[in-house]
Amino acid sequence: MSDFNFTRRTFLAGSSAAAVTLGAPLAFGAEQVKVGFVYVGPVGDHGWTHGHDLGRKAVEAKFGDKVKTTFVENVAEGPDSERVIRQLASSGHNLIFTTSFGFMNPTIKVAKQFPKVKFEHATGYKTAPNVSVYNARFHQGRAVIGTIAGHMSKSGVAGYIASFPIPEVVMGINAFTLAAQKVNPDFKTKVVWVNSWYDPGKESDATKTLIDQGADMITQHTDSPAPLQVAENRGVWGFGQASDMKAYAPRAQLTAILDDWSEYYINRVQAVMDGSWKSQNIWYGMKEGMVKIAPYGSEITDAAKAAAEKVRKGITDGSMHAFAGPIKNQEGKEMLPAGQSLTDDKMATMDWYVQGVQS
Amino acid sequence: MNDALVLGLITVVSAATPLLLAALGELVVERSGVLNLGVEGMMLAGAVTGFAVTVTTGSATLGIICAMAAGMAMAFTFGVLTLSLMANQVATGLALTIFGIGLSSLVGAGFVGIAIEPLPKLNIPGITTIPVIGPLLFGHDILIYASIALTGGVAWFLKRSRPGMILRAVGESDESAHSIGYDVIRVRYMAVLFGGLMAGLAGAFLSLSYTPLWIENMTAGRGWIALALVVFATWRPWRVLFGAYLFGGVTILQLASQAADWFDVPSQVMSMLPYVATILVLTIISAGPWRTRLNAPACLGKPFRPAS
Known part of the structure; x- marks a missing residue:
């Protein structure tokens, strides 16, 4: 070797x-x-x-x-x-x-x-x-953290640091927002595109900007731990991306989506x-163990934790779906009727936002 | 809303400071007639050294000093190659950047995943809490004040002090400076070392204050922006300050307008603006007759071989 x-x-x-x-x-x-x-x-x-x-x-x-x-x-x-x-x-x-x-x-x-x-x-x-x-299926993890955000956000606004507008990223934004809205129907997600996978300085600036505009939950689809570190310093909460980032935000990281x-x-x-x-x-996805949820942080409330676990188990055993109808897009047009869930093809080509996403 | 504006301005200041520090150093280097494209590499050396020393010794002051020394060590290498051995400045500068990226990753490998407290903010009881003005003027860390003081210092040095005038003479006409007895190579060494010191300081600001962590390649192109900034500012210190805040301001405005839905301009267009401005300035400079008025050092990038 x-x-x-x-x-x-x-x-x-x-x-x-x-x-x-x-x-x-x-x-x-x-x-x-x-x-x-x-x-x-x-x-x-x-x-x-x-x-x-x-x-x-x-x-x-x-x-x-x-x-x-x-x-x-x-x-x-x-x-x-x-x-x-x-x-x-x-x-x-x-x-x-x-x-x-x-x-x-x-x-x-x-x-x-x-x-x-x-x-x-x-x-x-x-x-x-x-x-x-x-x-x-990272979006399955986003549904879990969205549930936590819905429970724990006081302002009802999350900040989302996004990289490039490809279906993968759009899917994550939508799954997160939909899950949060199941808990708090008025939940909003503010998205900032930094047009980079990796620029700690810019990710951190974007995070500060989002917090300044009222977001108290920070999540990201970029690769550095900088956003979480800002969340830690500014006293809001966040979620680790792709790896457990607890070392950078021992208080602020509520959990992380792990690949x-x-x-x-x-x-x-x-x-x-x-x-x-x-x-x-x-x-x-989570069923096959490719997407995992990191151990929950100490600041998470019992209610949020229980709800998150319920979503995690539901998605793992197939009884829940991250994109279950009814789903409306930003303009309020129905994209998926109640009782159905989005097909893989529809998800893989997603180019629209759900209601409540501000971008 | 006022609060959001104040917080936004504070973010602008911290986004601009690494650019300002690195660009001030490069400005002095270029005014002496040397083009060092290795700013990015020197910044990374400073960032990793500053972080590693701070973590190991627990002293941020020592970290900042060592970061400046690391930047100078990188700059010294550049000086030996280009000033003493007459290597091509552009190629050596590029090599210095690539070398800096690799070396800093190697040195920093053991420091990934460690978090430190950011540098303390100045906090004057009763003053920092004054609304708007308090946090805006008195709520930063020491490096931000240092960057503004250094701008004044560099401006004064180049314009009023005797060594500053010699440095400019060397940059404008190395032959003449040499013929009246100035040691061109020595002056340029000093300038190059100062450039390294400032780039190291800029790196330390990144890894100790801006995003207090170390990850590979964390400068993410800021060294190149600093280089563009020197041209944008037509080699004048106060314009570098203005340019850095403008570049920082546009970056933050771009992010803030996305989050707040202020105006409907694609974010990519906004991120382009500072560079478009730089290209415009460059075009104007290369147009010819304007050149002298716009301050470009006449000997920029030309190696000097003293006639014996």
Whole structure:
């Protein structure tokens, strides 16, 4: 077992040499599976990329000498990522996980050139015979924290720090708002787009602005713990994103939505070892353990905790749905009648806000 | 509403301060005729050092001092390469940024996930509690006051002091300054070191006050904005202050207008504005006859090889 820590630059610089040295052992020990990971942020972001890296470490812990993992961090979405993915594919990796939405087209392109290499792309929608797509139903977690926000917000206004207006993010905003409105029908969510996945300074400015305008619940779809830290200092509450961020906000963090990729990564590596790997498109949630809720903070009220647990259990056993009708959009038009729940297709292409979202 | 406005202005000040500190340093560097594109790298070195030292020793003062020293160490490397070894300034500056990102991630790896108390705010009993003026003028931390004092200091230094005039002479015409006996390389070393000190201080402000934590690449491009700001301000200290508050103000206004639904302009357009202004200023400067009036140091970016 060994792990190669590359930054993108050293990786690209040394890749021609690596292609030779890394290519060699395959001839001797063909049973060793080489797994590559492409990350959009630094492993030290304490959020999204950190979560994927924990999955990588779980793969190493599980298979020991039978796998060799490589990761490349800080890979910009776009042409840079294509080079990185191609380098991994050409240096003898059997399975490559590309873990950001913007890696979708580069992954598909490289996959065509390397039909024997298996690819796994996170959060996208394009598959190929050797490309699988996997994603987590984060919105289920948002329904749980929305329930807590509805119970505990005094102003009835939440601040939402959002990255980019893609369906994934819109879905989260809507699920959070709908859940809060089940408790407090007048609940409002103010959304601020920072147009970045990762800019601690800007995320923190956005948080301050939202608190100044009356929000007393802070939640985010960006990757740094800065918003929670502001919430801690300003005496409001918030929720951790992608990782447990309690260290940054021991009082303010009521809970966190956790991504757990470990089991999925282990299963897929196992499938490559067995030769049973097939292209698939999966969207796992709390039921499969891909989305988890962190231990509740000490400031959470009993009522909020009980309600949150009820939602968590309901969604896990399938008796509840994060998008259950009736749902109205911002203009008050009915998007879903009572008694129905949104289909996966409708969710995956969501481009409208529910009533009560201010953006 | 008044409260929201005051709080908003306070946010603007803290968003502008790292830009102001880093840009002031770079201004002095550029006035001496050197272009150091490594501001981002030096800021990161300062941010990680300031945070690590503060966590380890418990003293923010020591953290700030070490952050400035770290920025200077990075700047010294740049100086050796470009001033003594005559390496290309643009390439070396870019390398310094990339080096700074990598080095700070490596040093900071053990400090991710630790939280510290932000720098204490100035709090004068009876004065800070005066509505509006109190928190606006007397409710900040020491680095914010320092940034304004430093603006005045740099302005005075460049305009009124003898060493400041020598520095400008070196930046305007290195050959002439050399021929009347000034040590061009030495002056430029001093300027470059000051640039590093200020970038380090800006980094310390980020990791100790603005967002009191360390995470990789936390400057997120502020070093580049500082560089743009120097051009935007046409190399004048008070305009740097104005520009920094304007850049900060537009950023915060952009965020606030989204939350409050004030006007219906896409947020992306608002985020573009400061850069559009910078490009405009740059275009005007490169138009020719305006150049001298707009203050660009004539020797900016040109290596100096003393004729023997």
